[in-house]
Amino acid sequence: MTLILKTEGLNKVYRRGGIVRAQYVTALDDVNITVESDKPVVIAVVGESGSGKTTLAKTLLRLETPTSGRAIVYDEVVAGKGATPSKRAFLGLVQPIFQNPFEAFSRYRPVDAYLHETARRVAGMNDSAAEAAVAEALNSVGLSYDEIRGKYTGQFSGGELQRISVARALIPQPKLIVADEPVSMIDASRRMIIINLFKRLRDDAGRSFLYITHDLATAYYISDFIAVMNKGQVVEFGPAREVMNDPRHAYTQLLLDSIPTTKSRWRPRLVRAG
Amino acid sequence: MIRLNDLKISYRIGGRTIDAVDGVTLTIPDGCIVGIAGESGSGKSTLMKAIYGDIQHPMYISRGSIDYDLSAADGRPVTTETIRQEWFKTISYVPQSSMNSLNPVIRIGKQFTDFPGTGSNKRRVLEKARTYLGKLGLPPGVMESYPHQLSGGMRQRVMIGLATFFQPGLIIADEPTTALDVVVQKEILMLLMELQEEMNNTILVVSHDMGVHYQVTHKMLIMYAGRVVEYGDTESVFADPQHAYTKMLIDSLPTIGDDSMRGVIASAAGAGGDRAFRVEPGLFEVKPNHFVARAAANAGVLA
Numbered sequence: 001m002t003l004i005l006k007t008e009g010l011n012k013v014y015r016r017g018g019i020v021r022a023q024y025v026t027a028l029d030d031v032n033i034t035v036e037s038d039k040p041v042v043i044a045v046v047g048e049s050g051s052g053k054t055t056l057a058k059t060l061l062r063l064e065t066p067t068s069g070r071a072i073v074y075d076e077v078v079a080g081k082g083a084t085p086s087k088r089a090f091l092g093l094v095q096p097i098f099q100n101p102f103e104a105f106s107r108y109r110p111v112d113a114y115l116h117e118t119a120r121r122v123a124g125m126n127d128s129a130a131e132a133a134v135a136e137a138l139n140s141v142g143l144s145y146d147e148i149r150g151k152y153t154g155q156f157s158g159g160e161l162q163r164i165s166v167a168r169a170l171i172p173q174p175k176l177i178v179a180d181e182p183v184s185m186i187d188a189s190r191r192m193i194i195i196n197l198f199k200r201l202r203d204d205a206g207r208s209f210l211y212i213t214h215d216l217a218t219a220y221y222i223s224d225f226i227a228v229m230n231k232g233q234v235v236e237f238g239p240a241r242e243v244m245n246d247p248r249h250a251y252t253q254l255l256l257d258s259i260p261t262t263k264s265r266w267r268p269r270l271v272r273a274g
Numbered sequence: 275m276i277r278l279n280d281l282k283i284s285y286r287i288g289g290r291t292i293d294a295v296d297g298v299t300l301t302i303p304d305g306c307i308v309g310i311a312g313e314s315g316s317g318k319s320t321l322m323k324a325i326y327g328d329i330q331h332p333m334y335i336s337r338g339s340i341d342y343d344l345s346a347a348d349g350r351p352v353t354t355e356t357i358r359q360e361w362f363k364t365i366s367y368v369p370q371s372s373m374n375s376l377n378p379v380i381r382i383g384k385q386f387t388d389f390p391g392t393g394s395n396k397r398r399v400l401e402k403a404r405t406y407l408g409k410l411g412l413p414p415g416v417m418e419s420y421p422h423q424l425s426g427g428m429r430q431r432v433m434i435g436l437a438t439f440f441q442p443g444l445i446i447a448d449e450p451t452t453a454l455d456v457v458v459q460k461e462i463l464m465l466l467m468e469l470q471e472e473m474n475n476t477i478l479v480v481s482h483d484m485g486v487h488y489q490v491t492h493k494m495l496i497m498y499a500g501r502v503v504e505y506g507d508t509e510s511v512f513a514d515p516q517h518a519y520t521k522m523l524i525d526s527l528p529t530i531g532d533d534s535m536r537g538v539i540a541s542a543a544g545a546g547g548d549r550a551f552r553v554e555p556g557l558f559e560v561k562p563n564h565f566v567a568r569a570a571a572n573a574g575v576l577a
Contacts (some may be wrong), residue, residue, distance in 0.1 A: 048455035049426065080304050158314075187313040188482040188528050214455045221528035221536065244530055258456040260485030261529055262512055266464065 002074065004208050005035045005043060005060075005176070009069035010057050010080070012232075014029075014217065027055040028066070029232035035225050040208040042198060044219035044240060046255065047229035053212045056229070057180045060210065061096050074175045091122045095169035099181040101161035102153055110150050111161070115168050123172040125220040141197060159190040166197060170207070177201075178210045183218065195222055216259055220244050228252045275343050276302040276325065276444070276476070280555070282337035283317075283324050293336070294320040296500035297555030300565075302493075304443075307470055307477045309491035309508065311484060311523055317500040318480050320450065325478065326367055326446050327357030344443065362389055366437040368447040375433060376421040382407075382432055383417035386439065398563060402437065410435050427458035430464065438469050445477045451486065463490050484524050488512055493563075496520045498551045504533030505557060516566035519551035 012028035014236055020080035035043055045053045057080050058064040070080025073094055077083050085093065098104045105111050112134065119130035135145040141163040153161060162182060169177050179198070183191040186235070199222050200208045213219055219226060228251065236249040247253045260266075283295040295317040302308055310318045320333065325340060335354065343364035344352040344364055352360055361367075369375045377385060387396045409432050421429055424434050430450065437445055447466070451459040467490055472475050481487060487494060487508065494511040496504040496519065504517045515521045528536045555568035560566050 037426065048457055098335075116409075189313050189523055192526055192528075196536075215454070217528045217530055220530045255456060256530065258460040259530070260460070260463070260489040262484060262485055262488040262524060266460070266489055 001036045001038060003034070003036050003072065004041060005033065005210070006072040006079075007031050007033050007056075007069065008072075010056070010066050010071060011068045012059060012064060013067045014053075025209045025230050027052045028059065031056065031069070031232075031234050033227055033234060033237050037224065040202050041224040042202055042209045042211055042222045044226045045210065045212045045224035045229060046214060046216055046219050046226065048214060048255075050231075052232040054180055054231050055232075057096075057210065057212050060176075061094060061178050062090060088122060088124070091174075092172045093174055094176045094178060095172060095174040096180050097162070097165050097169050097177060097179040100185050101165050102157060102185075104165055105153050105161070107119060107153050110152055111156070111164055112145070112148055112150065115164070115171060118168050118171045133171050134167075138164070140170060140201070141167045142193075144168065144218045157190075158186045159193060162186060162194055163197065164193070164200075170201070170205070174207065176208045176210060178212070180212045181214070182211070184213070185267050191218070196250040198222055216244070216255060216256065228255065236238070275304050277327075277341040277343070278302075278338070279341065280338035281321075281324065281335065281340065283320050284334060285333045286334065286337040289376075291336075294333075294500055295324070296337055297338075299338075299501050299555070300495070300502060300557065302476060302478070304476055304491040305474045307467070307490055307493055308493045309487035310478060310480045310495045310497065311482060311487055312497035312503075313482065315499075316497040318497050321449055321497070322446050322478060322480055324354075325444075326365065327354055327361070329354065334402070339438050344445075356575075362437075362442070363440050364442050365444045365446070366440070366442045368433050368445065368450045370439045370449040370452055375452075376429060378421055380477060381418055382421065382424075385436065390392075393515075406439060407432070407435050411461075412463070426454055427462065430454060430458075430462055434462065434465060434469070436565075438473070441475070443474060443475050446479045446480075447477060449482070450479065452481070459486075466490065484527065496523065498553065501553050501555055502557060502565075502567060503551065503553050504564075504566045506566075507562070510561060510564045516560055516564070517553070522551075 010028050010031040014025045014027055016023045016025060037042060047053050055064060059066050060077055061250060066080045070082065071078055076085055076093060078085065079092060105114055115134045119125045119133045123133065123134055138145050138148065142219050143163055148164060183194050185201060186194065195218050198209050202209060211219065211223060220240060226240040226243045227234045228236040228249065230251045236243055236252045243252065247256055278298050278300050281295060281298045285292045285294060298321065298379065312318045324335065327534060329335065340354055342352045342556060346352050346356060346359065361426060383400055387399050403429060407416055408414060412431055423487060436568035451462050454462060463486065491508045494508050495502060498519050504511060504520045511520065512524060515524055526536060552570040554570050557567055
């Protein structure tokens, strides 16, 4: 068994307001999750806005320092007390994918420049090795280098650009990819292309994912583990199928009951004749 | 009822003309919720704008017309040219982002009297608005709040309150719950359904979530590349979709408790380019109240 992700008493308190009258907002409240598996996994984090799921992602990405507690990714302490790896080693272990790919890349710079930079500065490759790595990464997301060379963000659709973000994240061969709402900006009919890509990268390329979303249906579809967050706390955590088929916590049940499905109606409605 | 007669809406950008809606003919009956689905660029937002009468350069109606079957206060029929005078009275709009639509520097209460024609009886309108917002499940303090003091769900409730306050005959809701999480989304959709049942008006709902459509609508309109692919009673469209594109939209998203592979057709369609599901203008009735379009000659193999 490999320790893929472990958080120990992770807390994050934001301070708002002035010196005299400060308000404190607890975004993460004693988060303890442990994911161990022989194979790479997709871990979903679900919950409503303000539940702390993005703060959890930011903490794991070292964009926020936890107030207390620590996080371990593949046996390395990445956040909190005793966080050891250098920035470069860290970025070789954990890579992000953000919600809005149009904001993740600058409009004034060709997108392949970002891929090159990741290859050279994070993976430490020389120019020709970087070129090969970029081509390979783009290949693995179903794009060819020739299609994107020298192009700017405005020349891609949201789905294509998000696939390029995935390719960029793959270049340093990270073990964990943290994806914060990666499909919410993408057309519903094209979302599954990204989701199936995650599935394939888990199974064939051995990458683990932390998939942050408020879409429980896609979370059910790809996840091995699921953490349900509410008000900064993890209210339910376990194997995805177990949690979603037999939710124990009232909040998980509420979330599941609120999904608009195409199977059963919320209440009987009159069907009006046209 | 609203009739669209061979409607074609174009944008003139630079020297180029883009036909966003290309030959749509259909009838929307009174008193039902119609869902409009289709991906970005399918023309659904353009069609909604045209029905709402918000036609501004570079957008223009290049062919066809819209009949509203409504009369203005002076007794003359409402047309595309005069519909602006009906905004928020007989026709209203619920936009996607309530934060960008409420005036940020005016208290909520005042936004209810911020229309032409409410000048003489402001106090009465305010009293009615206060009662009405209470009915929509908002706390009384909301009238004195600024938009930024409210949560996203409360703001969207206020928007729905504003849109339904004058009991309009037609409401256009463009992705009314996209920015909200599932729990709040359900509350807002239930509210919209209850109001519709009470007022018996027509609501056009644009959404890309087929689950939302199934829960809320009586009729479904599926658009692809500026044309209507399928139009019919929601029950019939979901139970027996006629067009491959409709099937793809319904099947593309996973459901809880179902482990089958999803989104395979979507990737194939993506590879097939934008023409995979193109159809001819004109609809054929395959079942009572269920219409479908024929595949275009130059459509991809999947259609």
